Amino acid sequence: MTLQVLLVDDQALVRAGIRSLLELSGSICVKHECADGQQALDWLAAHSSDAVDAVLMDIRMPVLDGIKTLQAMRELDTSPPVLMLTTFDEHQLVLDAVKSGAKGYLLKDVSLETLVAAVNDVASGKTFIQPAITERLLTGIANNPPADIEEQSLIEPLSNKEQEILRLMAAGCSNREIAVSMFKSEGTIKNQVSSILGKLGVRDRTRAVLKSIELGLI
Known part of the structure; x- marks a missing residue:
């Protein structure tokens, strides 16, 4: 079965790259793209709760960022699991994302294999946090x-x-x-x-x- 995801990122080139990578997997496809969190909320509100299996979302975006979008999604009757995909790895952002309801957190430099595994995990109800982020969390929290x-x-x-x-x-x-x-x-x-x-x-x-x-x- 092919998993369908909603891709939310303000950079068109990044969205195109992620879409191409996921298409290579043969098991995941991008059903819709949004350039910011507000567009994502509007799209989710206009479609059924099971329109996609997961959401891949950047954490820093104009109009409405990933954290505020996650918090707003909590108010929806049902919403798909969210996997945060970003170039930013500050430990406080990771903590805020998970506390706001994210089911996973990945850096954008991950391999296709890791990305596919993460999407499959969150779509099946599991959680996924990249080990590299865990290491940076340890360092970041120790310092601050x-x-x-x-x-x-x-x-x-x-x-x-x-x-x-x-x-x-x-x-x-x-x-x-x-x-x-x-x-x-x-x-x-x-x-x-x-x-x-x-x-x-x-x-x-x-x-x-x-x-x-x-x-x-x-």
Whole structure:
């Protein structure tokens, strides 16, 4: 089945490049393009909630940027998952994007293989954060900690094994890859990941990684 995406970027050449790359994959096509967040909101409002499987959106645009567009999309009855695709990698932008509802975050210099994997993940309800961004988050937050970092806390401490799993999650490993690395069954790892999410008080893997970075756990 071919996945359909809405592409939102203010640069026409960038949109053309991304469209061409996705067409090469043979499994993803661009159904519609928008030059800013307001155009995207108008298009989504005029079409059914399942018009596209995912949205690929730049974070910095005129008229309405990616963060404000994400926040406005929350008010729609239903909206497709959003994958932020940008040249900017400031850690605060990543945090703001995920807190505003983004399901993934990629730099525009990623390979076609990574881009396709990310679109497939968010379209299927998963989250995706590029390991390279995780590394930059660690550096950025270490140098400029969020103002509210001291107010954040764990619901329950993580075990040594859970911390190890969390580090592998931050490296972009899937449950299967973690299971192989730790000589455990995939089902066991899935249960432990669920436990980690509960202790961190988050809904998904991306938020788990981001919060663990903010708390200095990894």
